[in-house]
Amino acid sequence: MTAVPSVRDDLKALSPYGAPQLDVAVQLNTNENPYAPSPRLQAAVAEAVKNVAGTLNRYPDRDAVDLRKDLAEYLGHGLPAERLWAANGSNEIIQQLLQAFGGPGRTAMGFEPSYSMHPLISQVTCTRWVEGSRDAGYGLSTAAGQVRARRPDVVFVTSPNNPTGTAETLEVIEEICDSAPGLVVVDEAYAEFMRDGVPSALTLLPGRPNLVVTRTMSKAFAAAGTRLGYLAADPAVVESLLLVRLPYHLSTVTQAVARAALACKDEPLATVQALRDERDQLVDWLRGHGLTVADSDANFVMFGGFAGRDADVWQAMLDRNVLIRNNGPDGWLRVTVGTPEEMEAFRNVLTEVLGL
Numbered sequence: 001m002t003a004v005p006s007v008r009d010d011l012k013a014l015s016p017y018g019a020p021q022l023d024v025a026v027q028l029n030t031n032e033n034p035y036a037p038s039p040r041l042q043a044a045v046a047e048a049v050k051n052v053a054g055t056l057n058r059y060p061d062r063d064a065v066d067l068r069k070d071l072a073e074y075l076g077h078g079l080p081a082e083r084l085w086a087a088n089g090s091n092e093i094i095q096q097l098l099q100a101f102g103g104p105g106r107t108a109m110g111f112e113p114s115y116s117m118h119p120l121i122s123q124v125t126c127t128r129w130v131e132g133s134r135d136a137g138y139g140l141s142t143a144a145g146q147v148r149a150r151r152p153d154v155v156f157v158t159s160p161n162n163p164t165g166t167a168e169t170l171e172v173i174e175e176i177c178d179s180a181p182g183l184v185v186v187d188e189a190y191a192e193f194m195r196d197g198v199p200s201a202l203t204l205l206p207g208r209p210n211l212v213v214t215r216t217m218s219k220a221f222a223a224a225g226t227r228l229g230y231l232a233a234d235p236a237v238v239e240s241l242l243l244v245r246l247p248y249h250l251s252t253v254t255q256a257v258a259r260a261a262l263a264c265k266d267e268p269l270a271t272v273q274a275l276r277d278e279r280d281q282l283v284d285w286l287r288g289h290g291l292t293v294a295d296s297d298a299n300f301v302m303f304g305g306f307a308g309r310d311a312d313v314w315q316a317m318l319d320r321n322v323l324i325r326n327n328g329p330d331g332w333l334r335v336t337v338g339t340p341e342e343m344e345a346f347r348n349v350l351t352e353v354l355g356l
């Protein structure tokens with residue numbers, strides 16, 4: 001053989017996922033927490049790694065029992081550890097869910113615009129993707145009807161949604177659960193940023209064995225580099241995932257670092273409060289300058305009012321060293337909430353670019 005064998009036919013048209021990782025002074029494009037771990041948290045993480053370093057000749061606890069207990073305690077809602085499951089980022093959680101509940105001959109559905117990894121991981125796991133739609137305000141008031149019509153095996157509901165920032169009401173999620181013949185996965189990657197009074201779908205878990213709520217330490221927990229995602233669901237869902245997870249998928253180091261970060265949770269959660277305040281100010285500022293802004297319960301804001309020009313505005317901001325994201329509907333851009341200094345730079349550059 002003289003050439004590399006050709007890749008699976010259904011992958012040929014794909015390109016690798018990638019928000020640009022550009023070397024720019026102000027990076028507001030991937031919804032990370034801008035506050036690096038404090039020296040105290042850094043020391044706790046280093047200590048945790050040191051404590052397990054002497055055991056690295058052995059495989060990790062493949063069921064991550066202690067970590068799942070810590071995650072259950074963090075989530076509250078009376079959840080026992082058997083209802084928790086953890087993996088390398090919530091992307092791996094989504095992959096495991098689709099491997100177990102999707103796959104050849106099965107379908108998964110989401111409501112676009114939403115998180116692009118849901119259709120992408122569906123495709124890679126040979127799960128047919130069914131594209132649902134949102135209502136005019138980017139909400140899901142029509143979703144349950146679409147689910148009843150299409151009967152997908154897996155439904156994704158991103159709340160707060162990425163890229164729009166909008167959160168769903170429990171009534172909407174309840175109706176989707178009642179309408180779905182299969183699994184309903186509520187992706188709550190941004191749950192900690194929700195405004196006061198906006199409830200988590202975790203409260204709906206009792207009595208709903210088809211509901212799965214996924215979370216991540218990549219956003220609020222300021223631990224994107226740790227790669228730790230998790231879910232809460234019926235214990236039978238967790239049992240099913242044991243069939244598809246790779247043996248020892250979660251390294252001893254990952255488990256130890258995640259547990260150390262959970263033990264110091266007050267620190268990242270204090271930054272969450274600051275980021276929520278900064279977000280609300282940003283929404284007011286954008287609206288005050290005549291831009292259209294979607295309500296945000298996340299650590300980013302989708303703003304618009306420049307149909308046909310969003311690529312130009314995005315590029316003009318990048319030329320001035322502010323990197324935001326151009327992944328939403330036509331005429332909209334998404335900006336991650338950063339530090340006060342970064343947001344000042346964003347406001348100054350946007351003012352200049354748009355002539356506000």
Ligand SMILES: *Cc1c(COP(=O)(O)O)cnc(C)c1O
Pocket residue numbers: 031088089090091092115158162187189215216217218219224228229
């Ligand atoms: C960022 C994000 C994730 C996080 O993925 P990780 O693999 O945990 O880093 C999951 N879902 C949504 C909607 C996101 O925006």
